[in-house]
Amino acid sequence: MIGKIWNYLSKPELVPRLFAITLAIVFIFGLFWPIYKDNNQLYPKPEYHSQALKTPLAPYDRSIVKAQYPQYLPDLGKITSYLTPIAIFIKDRTLFFGTTIVSTPGGILDEILYYTRGMDTVLESSILLVAFIIFTWLYWNRERD
C-alpha cells in the first residue's frame, strides 16, 4: 500500500507539481511572518520621484554611496562620477533623459553592476550563454537520429 503510494510519487511528472504545492504552503506561512524593511540599507535611493525636473540625471543623481566593505574600495565612486561625451552632450540639452545618461558607461548602476557586484553580472551573462547554447544545440541537432 505504502509502496504503491511511493511508486506513484516517484514519477517525474509529479515532481514539479509537488514542489510547487509545498512551496505554496510555505509561502502561506510567510504571509503571517513579520516582513519589514530595515532603514539602514546599502546604496540607498533618495525619496522616490523627488529628482524629476531638478537635475538632468533624473532618478540617478548620487553624490554619496554607502558600500558594503569600504576598506576594499579606495576606488569607489570613480565610475559614478564619470560621464561619456555622449552623456555630457545629452545632459547639457535636456532634463528628461536621465536614464539614458546613466545607462551609458559610467554612473551609479554601472558602479554596482560592473564593479562592486561584478561577479553577479558575470554569472548572469554566463547563465544566458549556457541557456543559449542549450537552445542552439537542440535547435540544430533536432533532425539528427
Added chain:
Amino acid sequence: MPYITYLGERMDLFYFNLTIISFIFGNFVGLEYSYRYPPYHEKRIDKFALISSILGGFLLLTPLYIIGAFFIGFPLGMRSGYGRIEFLIGLSIFVILYLIRWWYVTG
C-alpha cells in the same frame, strides 16, 4: 585509557598497532593450525590452544604484551567449532588479572 595492558608504561599508538598486527598474525596461524582437523567439531578442547590462550592472558599484562596478543589470537582464529572455549578462558584470565591489578594499584 592509554594504560590498557601494561600499567606504568604509556601505551603508544605504534606499539598498539604492533599488538594488533601480532594478534592478527596469531589468528592467521591459528586458522592454519586448525585446518588439520575435521570441520566443525565442538566439545573438544585443544591442549595447544588452551596453553597458548592462558599464556597469552598472562603475557598481556607484562611488557611482552605484543607476544601475548599473538598467543591470545591463536585460539580465536581457529576455524568454526574450535577454540571458542579456550579463547574465553584466556580472556577471562586476562580480565580477572587486570581487575585485580587495577584494584591493587588504585585501592
Added chain:
Amino acid sequence: MLVSVLCCILGGIGVILHTNVINKLIMLSLMETGIIGFIAYYYYLDVAILMAICSPISNIIILLGYIKYLELKKG
C-alpha cells in the same frame, strides 16, 4: 494622471474579460498607453519613448502568432 489610471484599470479588466484575442490585444494597447502616461507624468521621457517603440513589437508578435494559431486550428 487620472486618465492614465483609468486607461490602466479599464484596460486590465478589459484584457481579462474579453475572450476574443484581437479585442484583448486592443485592450492591451490601451493599458500600455496608460503606462506611457504614467511614465511621462514622472518626466522619464526616454523610457516613455522606448516603451512606445517596444510595446508594439510584442503586440505584433502575438498578433501574427494568433493568426498562425487560427490557421492551424482550421486546417
Added chain:
Amino acid sequence: MISLYVGLILLLIGCIGALFGPKVDNIMIRLLNIEVSAVGVMLIFLSFDETLALMTYIAINAPLTYVLVRTIIKLEGKK
C-alpha cells in the same frame, strides 16, 4: 503613490485572470492575461524609481513573448 497601487491591482488582476479568467483553457488567452501582470510589474518598477530595470524589462519582453509564442505554435494546433 497611485502608480504603485495601480501596479499592484494590475498584478493581482492579471494573476487571477490568468488562473480563473474566462476561457483560459485557450493558451493564447492565458498568455495575454499574463501580459497584464507584466504591465503591473512595470508600474511597480516605475513607482520604486527603478527606471533602468524598467527599460530592460520592456526590452526583454519582446524576446520573451517571441519565445513563448513560438513554443505555443510549435506544440499547439492540430489535434
Added chain:
Amino acid sequence: MIDGGIFGIVPFGDIIFKYSMFSTIGFVIAITFTILVYLTKPEKQLEAQKFGEDKLIDIPLHELKNRRYMAIVCGIATAGAMLTQDIFDFALFLTLVGIANIGIVSAVKREHVLNASFQYGLTSIIATLPLFGASALILAKTGTLSILELHHLNKNLLFEKILYGLGMAGETGVAPYYAAKAEMFRAPGSPYILMIHLSSLLLIVRTVEILLTI
C-alpha cells in the same frame, strides 16, 4: 565556528571569495573533478537487443562536446559557489549549476531522459522564486547580503532560511526529488552525469553551512 580557520580572502568589490578550510576542500574537489571530467572518455553502454547480438552504445562526438562543455561549466560554477560569501551571488551560482545540469541531460535524445530533464527544468524555474525572493527579503530585513556581515547580526531569519533551503532543494533537485533525478541518471555518459551529482551534493553541504552561519 563552523568552517575551520580562514586562509585568505579575494575581494571582488562587494562580493568576497573566502578560502576557509571548508571552502578550500570543496573548491579543490570541484576543480579536480572538472579536470577529470575533461579528460575522461565516456563509457560505452552495453544494451541488450531483442534480436541479434547485444550492441555497444557509443556517444556521438557532437553530443559529447556539448555535454562536456556543460559539465565543465557546471564544475567551475560549483567551485565558485564553494567560495563566494554573498547570498545573492550564491543563488546565481546555484542557478547556473541548475541550467548547466539541464544542458548536460537534455542533449540525450531519449524520451524519458528529455522528459525528466524538462520536469527538472520546470522545478528549477519554480525554485528561482524562493531563492531570489529569500535573498531579497534578507536584504530588506538586514540591509546586507554579505554572509560575513550577516554572521554578526542577530535577527530572526527562520522563514527566509526555510525559503532559501527550499530554493536550493529545487535548484539542485535534492532528496525526495531524487526520484526524478534517477530517471535522468539512466542516460549514458557517466562522467557528465557524475558531475550533476557531485555539484548538487557539494552545494547542499555548502547551503547547510550558509544557513547555519547567517
Added chain:
Amino acid sequence: MDFNEFFYLINLTVYAFLIGSLLLGLHRKIMAKIQLRPGPPIIQYLLHTLKFYFKEITFPITAGNPLYIFMPILQIIVWLSALILAVKLESSLLIIIGLYVLQKIVEHGCGLSSGSPYGKLGGVRSVFSAAAEIPLFAVVSTVYIVTNSLIISDIVSYQQIHGPLILKLPISAFAFFILLVSKAPNSPFGIVKGKDIVSGYLTEHFGLLAGLIYIGDAIAYFVLLWLFIAIFLGISNIFLALPFMILITFIISIINGLTPLLAPHHSVMLQITIAIVVLLDLLHRVIFL
C-alpha cells in the same frame, strides 16, 4: 610537518584500517552466529582485502577510463582525509559530512564508469538512496544549535561539562545510528550493494581496485563509529572508544542479522520518514530554544 607528526599519521591510518577490518570481520561473524551457521573467522575481511590487493587487474572495454581508475583512489583519499580531519585535527563536523557525501560520488562513479548494467543499476540506486543524507544535515544543524559550534573538539569539551549529547538529542543520535546501520554490510538499507544486483557498484571493479575500495570501506567504518562516539558519547580518545566500537558493532550486527533487505522504494521511504522526524525535531528546537 615534522617526522613525528608524519609517523603518527601513518600509525593512525594503520590503526584505523586494522580496527575497521577486524570490526567488519566481527560483524560478519556475529551475523553468522545469529543466523545459526558457523561464520568465517574475524580476520576474513582482512584476508579478502589482501587477496584482492595482490591480484592482477584488467580494464573492461566498456569502461570510461581515467574515471574508472580514479574512483577507488578517490575512496581512499576521501576516507584518509576524513580520518585525519576528524581524529587528528578534530576539525569541523560539516567538512566530515561533506567528505562522507563524496562516498555517494564514489558509488555512483564506480557504477557508471564501468558501463556494466549491474554497476549502473547500483549507481542509480545509490543516487536514489541519497535521501539518507538529509537526516545527517538535520543532525548537524541540531548539534550546532545545542552546542553552538561544529568543531569536534568543541563538541567534545561541551559534553565533558554538560554530559553526553545522546541524552539530550536522542532523535538525532538515532538518525546517526541508522546511518551507521545503512553503512554496514548486509544492512536492510543496503540496496546499493544488494545481492539482487550482483554486487552493485563493485561488480566491475576487481583486483587491486577492489582492494583499494575494501581498504577505504574499513577506514570509513572506523571513522563513522568514531564520529558517533565522539559526538554523542563525548569520548574522543581512540583507545577509550574501542570498547564502544565493539559494542556498537555488536548491536548493528544483531539488527542486520535479523532484518531482511528492503525494497529500494521502501528503504528510501523509511529513510525519508526518519529525515522528516529529525527535521521536525530541528524545527522544534529552532523555534523553542
Added chain:
Amino acid sequence: MFYETVIISFIVGILSLFAIGVQKNNLHALILTDLLECSLLCIIAAVGTDLAEALILPGLVVSMAEILAIAEVLVVREKVRGKKLNDFKINFDLEILRTSPLFISIILVIYGAILSGFTGGAVIASGLLYYFFCKRVLGENIINRVKWVGICGFSGIAWSLWIVGFLGFYLFPKYWLVFLLFAGLGLVIKVCSKLGLLGMAE
C-alpha cells in the same frame, strides 16, 4: 509600501504555484512560470534601493534564459515522442511588416548602442528580433547555419571581452576607464547578438 508590495507578490506567487501544482498540461505550466517571475521581480523591486535595482537585472535574465532553454527542451521532447510539430512559418502580408521594421530596428539599434551595457543589449536585441521576424514572415529565408554559428562565436568573443573588463577592474585599477568601456561594449554585443538571433529561429 514595502509590505504591501511583498504581500501582494506573495499572494500572486501562492496562486500561481497552486495553479502549477494542479496543472496537468506541460505547456500551460511553462507559461504560468512567467507569472512566477513577475512575483519574483516584484519582491526584489520592493526593497527599492539601487542595490535592489542591480539585483533585478540578474533575476530578469535568469528567468528569461531558463524559459528559453526549457521551452526548447519541451519542443524536442514532443518531437522525440513522435508528435508532428508545426513549423513556425507565418505567411502573412501586412502593410506594417513592410514599412516599419527597418525604421524601428535602426532606431532601436542606435539607441541601444548609446545605452550600452545589458539594457542596451536588450534594446538592440528587440530591434533585431523584430527585423528578422518581419523578414521571415514576409517569406525571405534568412536562416543559415554558418551565419548562426558565426554570430554565436562572435557573441562568445564579446563575452570574453566583458570578462577581461571585469578582471581588469581588479588587476589594473589605474586604467578603470578602459575596462569600463570594455565591459559595457562586451555586454551589449553579447546580449544583442544572442537574443537577436532568436528572431531567425523558426
